[in-house]
Amino acid sequence: MLDDRREIDLRLYVRPESCIHRNGKRLGYLDFMSSDEVNDCSEAVRRMVPKVDIDQIADIIEECEELSDIQREFYLTMVTERKEKTLDRALERLESLD
Numbered sequence: 001m002l003d004d005r006r007e008i009d010l011r012l013y014v015r016p017e018s019c020i021h022r023n024g025k026r027l028g029y030l031d032f033m034s035s036d037e038v039n040d041c042s043e044a045v046r047r048m049v050p051k052v053d054i055d056q057i058a059d060i061i062e063e064c065e066e067l068s069d070i071q072r073e074f075y076l077t078m079v080t081e082r083k084e085k086t087l088d089r090a091l092e093r094l095e096s097l098d
Contacts, residue, residue: 002077011078012085030086034093042094049091054083
């Protein structure tokens with residue numbers, strides 16, 4: 001799965017499904033966080049995303065003895081991808097609206 005970009009993207013953009021709806025359709029997390037429609041969410045993205053320390057998160061995952069090597073690799077990949085493709089992109093979109 002980790003060697004297949006489509007599988008990674010599926011887990012980034014489709015799964016898990018958002019519980020947020022607009023016009024009867026589910027709204028993806030990236031679209032919601034970067035829409036600037038909900039002021040509290042936009043402010044949280046602007047305030048919190050720069051504070052996310054992916055290296056510190058990776059250290060925590062690496063130190064978790066209960067995880068197998070493949071589980072560690074999966075979590076490290078998904079956390080990094082979600083940070084870059086969801087959180088960072090949402091922040092970039094919001095900053096472009098300013």
